[in-house]
Amino acid sequence: MLKITNVNVRLGETDYASVISNELNIPKRHIKNIKILRKSIDARRKKVHFIMSFAFSSNHEEKLLKSHKNLSIYKPYEYNYLPATNDHVIVVGSGPAGLFCAYVLAHAGNKVTVIERGSKIEKRVGDVDRLMREGVLNEKDNIAFGEGGAGTFSDGKLTTGTKNPRIRYVLDTFLAHGAPLEIGYDALPHIGTDRLRAVIINMRKELESLGTTFMFDTKFVDFYEQDDKHIAVVENAEGRSELTCDVLVLALGHSARDTYRMLDQKLEIEPKSFAVGVRIEQLQSTINKLQYKQDASSPYLQAAPYKLAVKTSEGRGVYTFCMCPGGVVVPSTEKEGYLCVNGMSYYARDKANANSAILVQVNPEDFPEGSLGGIAFQEDIEKKAYQLGGHNLKAPVQKVVDYYCHKKSEELGKVKPSYMPGTVLEDINEVFPEYINRNLKEGLQLMNEKMPGFIDDDTIITAVESRSSAPIRILRNQDMTATHFNWVYPLGEGAGYSGGIMSSAVDGIRGAEAILKRNEE
Ligand code: FAD
Numbered sequence: 001m002l003k004i005t006n007v008n009v010r011l012g013e014t015d016y017a018s019v020i021s022n023e024l025n026i027p028k029r030h031i032k033n034i035k036i037l038r039k040s041i042d043a044r045r046k047k048v049h050f051i052m053s054f055a056f057s058s059n060h061e062e063k064l065l066k067s068h069k070n071l072s073i074y075k076p077y078e079y080n081y082l083p084a085t086n087d088h089v090i091v092v093g094s095g096p097a098g099l100f101c102a103y104v105l106a107h108a109g110n111k112v113t114v115i116e117r118g119s120k121i122e123k124r125v126g127d128v129d130r131l132m133r134e135g136v137l138n139e140k141d142n143i144a145f146g147e148g149g150a151g152t153f154s155d156g157k158l159t160t161g162t163k164n165p166r167i168r169y170v171l172d173t174f175l176a177h178g179a180p181l182e183i184g185y186d187a188l189p190h191i192g193t194d195r196l197r198a199v200i201i202n203m204r205k206e207l208e209s210l211g212t213t214f215m216f217d218t219k220f221v222d223f224y225e226q227d228d229k230h231i232a233v234v235e236n237a238e239g240r241s242e243l244t245c246d247v248l249v250l251a252l253g254h255s256a257r258d259t260y261r262m263l264d265q266k267l268e269i270e271p272k273s274f275a276v277g278v279r280i281e282q283l284q285s286t287i288n289k290l291q292y293k294q295d296a297s298s299p300y301l302q303a304a305p306y307k308l309a310v311k312t313s314e315g316r317g318v319y320t321f322c323m324c325p326g327g328v329v330v331p332s333t334e335k336e337g338y339l340c341v342n343g344m345s346y347y348a349r350d351k352a353n354a355n356s357a358i359l360v361q362v363n364p365e366d367f368p369e370g371s372l373g374g375i376a377f378q379e380d381i382e383k384k385a386y387q388l389g390g391h392n393l394k395a396p397v398q399k400v401v402d403y404y405c406h407k408k409s410e411e412l413g414k415v416k417p418s419y420m421p422g423t424v425l426e427d428i429n430e431v432f433p434e435y436i437n438r439n440l441k442e443g444l445q446l447m448n449e450k451m452p453g454f455i456d457d458d459t460i461i462t463a464v465e466s467r468s469s470a471p472i473r474i475l476r477n478q479d480m481t482a483t484h485f486n487w488v489y490p491l492g493e494g495a496g497y498s499g500g501i502m503s504s505a506v507d508g509i510r511g512a513e514a515i516l517k518r519n520e521e
Helices: 016-024 061-067 096-108 121-134 149-153 166-176 192-209 257-263 284-295 373-388 400-405 434-450 501-516
Strands: 002-010 032-042 049-057 071-073 088-092 111-115 213-215 219-226 229-236 239-245 247-250 269-271 274-283 309-311 317-324 328-331 341-344 353-362 395-399 423-425 460-465 472-474 488-490
Touching: 002 016, 002 032, 002 061, 016 032, 016 049, 061 071, 088 096, 088 239, 096 111, 096 149, 096 166, 096 192, 096 501, 111 239, 121 149, 121 192, 121 328, 149 192, 149 501, 166 501, 192 213, 219 257, 229 247, 247 501, 257 373, 274 284, 274 317, 274 341, 274 373, 274 434, 284 353, 309 434, 317 341, 317 434, 328 353, 341 353, 341 460, 353 434, 353 460, 373 395, 373 460, 395 400, 400 434, 400 460, 488 501
Parallel strands: 088 111, 088 247, 111 213, 247 488, 395 423
Antiparallel strands: 002 049, 002 071, 032 049, 219 229, 229 239, 269 472, 274 353, 274 460, 309 317, 317 353, 328 341, 395 460
């Protein structure tokens, strides 16, 4: 088969055989078995169009290859599993890092046990619904904790800034378990929380059929080594028990602060930079107009995304993060007394607002001293946001124009906050140290200069977005083991080695490969 890249396709065009035949100047009947490989939107020119790549077969492939520069031989991606070992692997955490680590190990043929402090999705959906509708937080099972990890109740953007061939494996695995076909080729793939939940349930069922054991509602609380035995200590409704394993994977995510505190006594942990800020909301129709201009209401274009990054006069990076077109703002805390928010969307991305985090970079010199200083910094602003919201998980909301003037908004305009379980009009300046407010304000202004119309009188912000990535890194060796523990593998976002669904899944796969190679001579 051949691959053709960078083909311009007008909105609504689906006769791809004609498109390719025009591009190559050959009869349409010579083009067969077309597969879309990539589709991106080009909104730089007046008329928005798609840029696409295809695989196809033809009876004249050799001749075509010689005469067309944008053609090459198409080689489909294939993942080769390493052979199994005798190691029984306990994987703590069923987020993308833990799940994909378990998936690769189980497919190789290893014995795997997955420990997850939250519940399986079927129950988790109810707990998250109660949190959003009634403001009742289950500290064991919520948006941060539970099957599928933090990404399950997310926007389900499957984009990543990293390049790695294993990304294809992750997408193919999602596709094999029921993900929408477009994630296989869209330049900005999106699955949505509704479709992702179903995919994760299907992956769990397959893993169980391969012999993997899942222990939900079970918290990992300690680990140690005794007489050459490796022990993971867990707690659940039946009490405390000790599980023997050969290898322990820690794929905890960035919100397991109690587990971080336990690990800090045993592993080498260093503080790392992360970012804090607010979630901004505009009408999605406003963003569509800014991005797609006269094509804003085209039925062939979905809710438009945006991405902005600026540097303030003080040298701090301020950037948009986890932008959710047509989504909602959600409470992503795991603990009563602390408030943080994030963004979620369904596959249809059809809600009235666009939302995105606007974050200011913070560095270890900004935190209290010590390996967990970043957590203390996060907790401080999350507590302030909780108190400002009225101690009941309602979130402080303010118009951006009022945030500049340090005054509570008296009423809101066209943009209504999507956050559930509710909001209060408060002055968000009170949540942050002054330098964060200063840089956020300058950053927002610079963003509005880059994308005029990004902020108007009705644009609102919700506080506080504090968990864009882990505030720590667990040090690991070249072979991905933790320093001083050659049987413990800290993986994924919580260990400080990834950010987002895709890069966390990739770190989990790399971890599985490292485990499968551990007994090699
Ligand atoms: P996690 O997904 O956090 O998984 C860690 C798991 O470990 C959790 O299930 C937790 O319950 C479990 N755990 C922790 N401690 C213990 C313990 N002691 N015992 C047992 N189990 C434990 N990323 C994107 O790429 N695209 C998006 O659109 C996107 N949207 C998001 C929206 C929201 C609301 C949130 C909260 C996050 C979003 N993210 C998004 C970020 C993404 O979810 C994370 O980067 C990703 O899930 C990290 O994967 P992970 O496996 O490393 O950790």
